[in-house]
Amino acid sequence: MRSITIGESTFSCQPDETVLETLLRENVQIPNGCRQGLCQACMMRSLDTPPPVSAQAGLKDTLQKQNYFLSCICRPEQDMTVALPNQQGASIEAVVIEKQLLTPDIVHLVLEYQSQFNFFAGQFVNLKRPDGLTRSYSIANIPQHENILEFHIRHLPNGQFSSWVHDELELGASVAISEAQGSCHYLPGRAEQPLLLIGTGSGLAPLYGIISDALAQDHSGPIHLYHGSRDLNGLYFIDEMRELAAEFENFHYTPCVSGEGIESDHVRGRAHEIALSSAESLSGWRVFLCGHPEMVSHTKKMAFMKGASISDIYTDAFHVIQDKK
Ligand code: FES
Known part of the structure; x- marks a missing residue:
């Protein structure tokens, strides 16, 4: 019999019982839906041991790497300490x-x-x-x-x-x-895969990290970055990006300005529209989208329509919390 620890409590997992069944039996509230490994509502994270591979079916590779698993199809092979995705570790x-x-x-x-x-x-x-x-x-x-x-x-x-x-x-x-969270990051492997990165404003931050990581890990496929802003104030790291493009021949950088009447030598138009129109098909591409939520959501659909696999599209939408004055 395996034990499941969550927070301060430890429970025995009966043979053939899933992690979800154990926790629900013990009145621990765990979101769930299909209980067949399809809806991913019951996703949890193992904090100590890697979960069984079968319990990670259908999860993004970046989530698998972080030991996320589906509790409704997880029959533990060893004792596990688990947490819900939004349960923070110590800061x-x-x-x-x-x-x-x-x-x-x-x-x-x-x-x-x-x-x-x-x-x-x-x-x-x-x-x-x-x-x-x-x-x-x-x-x-x-x-x-x-x-x-x-x-x-x-x-x-x-x-x-x-x-x-x-x-x-x-x-x-x-x-x-807090501890680092999120699945929008680079994973090594498939080094020849073309990468498309589209960001608006400070959406460049995660993309810059992802590009740096890919290049540091010898990603050999083409890497295309489209960074967009309505005006020139929203574009930054231009020199750094151009230097990177000069150093790595597989890295291509396109700054885009979408506002009317702005004089610049950057490409005119919205970054996601320019990026999508420059690739005939995104079949086989890995796509990263960061920044304005509407851009991220719209471009995710368009990238899928252009052939990118949903499992190869990584997003980070910057939702703004409206503070009261
Ligand atoms: S409850 Fe749907 S995947 Fe687990």
Whole structure:
């Protein structure tokens, strides 16, 4: 008989019982639906041992890598400590070591941490200020940069957290960070697969991390980045991207400006429309979409219509929490 630990409680899993059946029998509330491994409502994460491979059927490869599994089809092969996807592990403290403007409203924030911290570039963490106000931001750097986390934080009108970061957060100040979450990141393997990355505004942050990761892991297939903004203020890292494109012949960078009457030598139009029109078919491509929720949702459908497999489309929609004044 195997044991299942969740939070402070440990339960015995009967032979032939699934993790979901064990937890429901013990009155632990676990979301569920089909109970056949189809709807993914019952997804959980193993915090210690890898779950049985059969319990990860149909999950994105990036979720499998993080030990997520479907509890309704998981018959444990060993004792497991599990959690729901939204159950946070302990947060750690990090210190601001760099803060500089990338554009008039996007700041590059660099935090240094001392504790053990695992992440993939492109995942997000919750940053918490001392009064408890918390917001999610994507990680823009790869783990090889020891003990450093980089973020691109856009100053939102009336945004309490982003205003605090822009106006008050000082070098040396401490910020709490949650464990890294999310499945929008690069995984090695299929090194020759073409990659298409489309982002708007500070959606470049996770994409920059993903590109850095892919190049660091010798991805050999073409990597196409389309970064879009309505105006020139929303485009940044242009020199860095062009330098990267000069260094790696498989990396291609297209900055796009969609606003009317703006003079620039960038491609005119919306990044996702330009990107989609430049590929005849996306069959076999891996696609990453980050930024405005409508762009992400629309482009996900269009990429699928153009032949990309749903399992090869990774998204990070930047939903804005409207703060009251
Ligand atoms: S309840 Fe639907 S996949 Fe588990």
